[in-house]
Amino acid sequence: MTHENTTRTIDAPPSSSDSWPTLPIIHGTSDTSVDAPEAIEVVGNQAENLDLVDLTTAEPSESQVSRTVQRPATRGWGRLHYGWTALQRAARFPWTLYRARQGAVMPPRLLTHTVTFGCNARCVMCDSWQLSTTGDLSLEEIEHIYRQLPPLDAVRLTGGEPFVRTDLLEIYHAAIRHLKPLFVHISSNGFLSQRIVNFCQERDRTVPLELAISIDGVDDYHNEIRGSRSAFRSAWKTLEALAPRRKELNLHLTVNQTVVNDQGLQQYKLLQERLKSLNIEHHLIVAYAESATYSLDRDRRIDQTEFATFSELTPAKVAEVLADAEQSASHLPWFRRRLRLNYLRGVADRILHNRSSRPKACQALHAHLRLFPNGDVPVCQFNSQAVGNLRHQSFAEVWASATAADQRRWVRACAGCWAECEVAPNTIYTLDFHRSANA
């Protein structure tokens, strides 16, 4: 995943993977070094102590496999039902668009569900792996929440690392049963190769799955950024297993490259070259300095007064890589191309020209609902203040609450951000493509 927080220093990546370097990381006020696997607690309600290296190569246990193979490949809705649902969603889109562009409050159309903050990586740009998983919603609680939500266009299951939850397949099926999304998006670091492949095979494949694997560069560079000596090997193994089976698995496979420093910019072409053999779409994401969602300080609201990157980037290098990324996007289908260009040009405006503009109407707490692992409903990537908690309150109560209304005023006054996970829904639901107008 692509989360970022406090500014810190990163040494140059080693030239060989033989020895594992010590990586200086500054998390807020405390310094830590990642130089060896260590026990971590993950999996929400089923918290376990797991070793980082074991986790990146772990196969699912027998019990997990037997649980998954008993599950039917389609569950609840077949292709006909899916087609009918797609028509219904298309029919309601003009109304959604009209309301969204007005900034009107309406039922959500997209859910971003952070299923856990637990993670088996140790990324330099993210504190998620340090957040507690105690109190993550159980599957039953999640299902109870999903039942209260309206039908959605899309569901994003994210983390943390979503695949550290051994019940992710059940969560996925609960989502498609109750929310009827037209597609599901999952972002993953790709460490748990076998578990991910099993998931893709065993899930209800009527609904397309977009799986975004995070890879920030090749070999040791990626290992260092992600804090595991086998990060690149594991993620690549996942891609190699899935890429030839995309059609059979109704799977759209992408790679997200998060750029945290100048070396990351240099990795863009190297990674692109490597990905050619698998014919996988490759997205560039620039890491920003602070995220409320993945910060150790909870309950944060970060006003978007400036666009600070995770570490200082050389403008000429940024310009070169953004131009390359635009060139790569030119091969995408029209809609995806314009989405990408809208993001890339917004980043260029911020980094290279120090100018920004707010979106036509930000969809945070409007068409876009976020759900945290403990049931909190935050505002957006940069505002983790909860407007309510769906473990303790009904969705209707939270969505209509005075707290939500108050936070929506903050959203409307926001200067606008360029977090990719926020830009995409804002663009889709307002068709505000002005930056990509010439695409």
Ligand code: SF4
């Ligand atoms: S893989 Fe884990 S630690 Fe790395 S950015 Fe994603 S959530 Fe954060």
Ligand code: SF4
């Ligand atoms: S533009 Fe929207 S998503 Fe981005 S910080 Fe502002 S309110 Fe949050």
